[in-house]
Amino acid sequence: MIYRDRKENQRAEQLLNQAVHILDENARSSDSTLATFLNNLAALYRSDGRLQEAEAQLRRAIDIWERTLGSEHPDVAAGLNNLGDLARLQSNYEVAEPLYHRALDIFERALGPVHPNVGTVLNNLGTLYYLTERFEKAEPLFGRALAIFEASHHEGPPFADILSNYSRVLRKLNRKPEARKLEKRAREVASRVAHEDLSDLTVHVSTLAKREPKANRKSIK
Numbered sequence: 001m002i003y004r005d006r007k008e009n010q011r012a013e014q015l016l017n018q019a020v021h022i023l024d025e026n027a028r029s030s031d032s033t034l035a036t037f038l039n040n041l042a043a044l045y046r047s048d049g050r051l052q053e054a055e056a057q058l059r060r061a062i063d064i065w066e067r068t069l070g071s072e073h074p075d076v077a078a079g080l081n082n083l084g085d086l087a088r089l090q091s092n093y094e095v096a097e098p099l100y101h102r103a104l105d106i107f108e109r110a111l112g113p114v115h116p117n118v119g120t121v122l123n124n125l126g127t128l129y130y131l132t133e134r135f136e137k138a139e140p141l142f143g144r145a146l147a148i149f150e151a152s153h154h155e156g157p158p159f160a161d162i163l164s165n166y167s168r169v170l171r172k173l174n175r176k177p178e179a180r181k182l183e184k185r186a187r188e189v190a191s192r193v194a195h196e197d198l199s200d201l202t203v204h205v206s207t208l209a210k211r212e213p214k215a216n217r218k219s220i221k
Helices: 002-025 032-047 051-069 074-089 093-111 116-131 135-151 157-172 176-194
Strands: none
Touching (some): 002 032, 032 051, 051 074, 074 093, 116 135, 116 157, 135 157, 157 176
């Protein structure tokens, strides 16, 4: 499995780099399509642990989106969130926090306060507060993220992550009965997701929630 995934990543990297090169050669260096390819390439580098290379591609993608779509476009917010993830993965919390705040602000204005993308950024920001032991600030963010995903009836992996993250914060705040209830729900959701059809392994890198090592999970895109 690891060998297959590595071979697939190598092939995907080759194809993405070819696409980027073609667009650059055809004077389309400011094309939003190019930004999408760069974002995908950044996601691939991140999955391989090549975080500095991922950051370089992502910063270029954000710059293109800001120039072609405007600084308040949801694609810009998605890029900022992903850039915040990269900073957090490298323990650069002071860099990550304002990126999350800006992404959250854009999403709330562009998509509304109860959109799932808003919930995902709230979860990411809550995780940052958890990692920096600001539990009182993390708790309402996880609570709001949970409410958003419950209202949207979205019970995929991000929902299970939010439940798990929220329960950890509640334990830190000595609210153990509430934490245990969330832990039970998280296990139930994770079990349902595990039994879904996983034959399609295509990575949809446009989604905000991105997986990361368990110790620093946001999920936690």
